[in-house]
Amino acid sequence: ETGVTQTPRHLVMGMTNKKSLKCEQHLGHNAMYWYKQSAKKPLELMFVYNFKEQTENNSVPSRFSPECPNSSHLFLHLHTLQPEDSALYLCASSQVGRQGRETQYFGPGTRLLVL
Amino acid sequence: KNEVEQSPQNLTAQEGEFITINCSYSVGISALHWLQQHPGGGIVSLFMLSSGKKKHGRLIATINIQEKHSSLHITASHPRDSAVYICAVGLGNEKLTFGTGTRLTIIP
Numbered sequence: 001e002t003g004v005t006q007t008p009r010h011l012v013m014g015m016t017n018k019k020s021l022k023c024e025q026h027l028g029h030n031a032m033y034w035y036k037q038s039a040k041k042p043l044e045l046m047f048v049y050n051f052k053e054q055t056e057n058n059s060v061p062s063r064f065s066p067e068c069p070n071s072s073h074l075f076l077h078l079h080t081l082q083p084e085d086s087a088l089y090l091c092a093s094s095q096v097g098r099q100g101r102e103t104q105y106f107g108p109g110t111r112l113l114v115l
Numbered sequence: 116k117n118e119v120e121q122s123p124q125n126l127t128a129q130e131g132e133f134i135t136i137n138c139s140y141s142v143g144i145s146a147l148h149w150l151q152q153h154p155g156g157g158i159v160s161l162f163m164l165s166s167g168k169k170k171h172g173r174l175i176a177t178i179n180i181q182e183k184h185s186s187l188h189i190t191a192s193h194p195r196d197s198a199v200y201i202c203a204v205g206l207g208n209e210k211l212t213f214g215t216g217t218r219l220t221i222i223p
Binding site: 031033037040041042043045048050055056088090092094096102103104105106107108109111 | 119148150155156157158159160163201203209210211212213214215216
């Protein structure tokens with residue numbers, strides 16, 4: 001399998017549920033990202049992991065909890081979400097160098113609906 | 116005001132037409148990216164450029180650093196080009212700032 005994969009592709013959950021989104025990259029990259037895409041809004045960066053260390057937490061509520069056990073895997077743990085958290089959650093990876101011009105490769109996304 | 120502005124927000128054209136999508140940004144950047152998002156969500160990187168012009172098949176991307184402006188052109192457009200095209204700028208680290216996208220529909 002190549003590229004960036006995400007599971008599940010679709011998820012419906014209640015506000016009291018706990019679920020996890022999984023991302024895996026097969027590109028040998030050293031950075032991974034979580035993005036949120038809501039309708040009519042630009043992609044919002046949520047978290048960045050660079051060499052497995054979290055380098056960015058873009059003021060994301062604590063009900064979203066990321067985990068990066070190694071450079072190929074990234075999780076987003078979800079608990080007590082709100083209906084406004086319904087969105088497309090995209091994972092991406094890149095090979096970060098000194099100039100910050102690297103192409104990011106995106107997964108297909110997980111479409112989340114919170115009831 | 117978003118740091119990255121795209122126009123138009125929506126564009127409908129007939130098959131074969133020449134398409135131009137514009138992107139303006141307000142900050143100094145290290146690179147500008149054009150991305151394509153098809154229905155269903157998957158995003159594909161089309162171009163990354165920091166100066167001049169790049170061409171790939173029927174797609175051409177240009178950037179004018181002084182004017183902080185980039186354009187994406189599609190020649191001989193086809194219904195399979197229908198997608199959302201997103202402009203994003205890199206600020207010299209691993210972070211990207213995204214525009215809201217241009218929804219392109221090509222009618223057969």
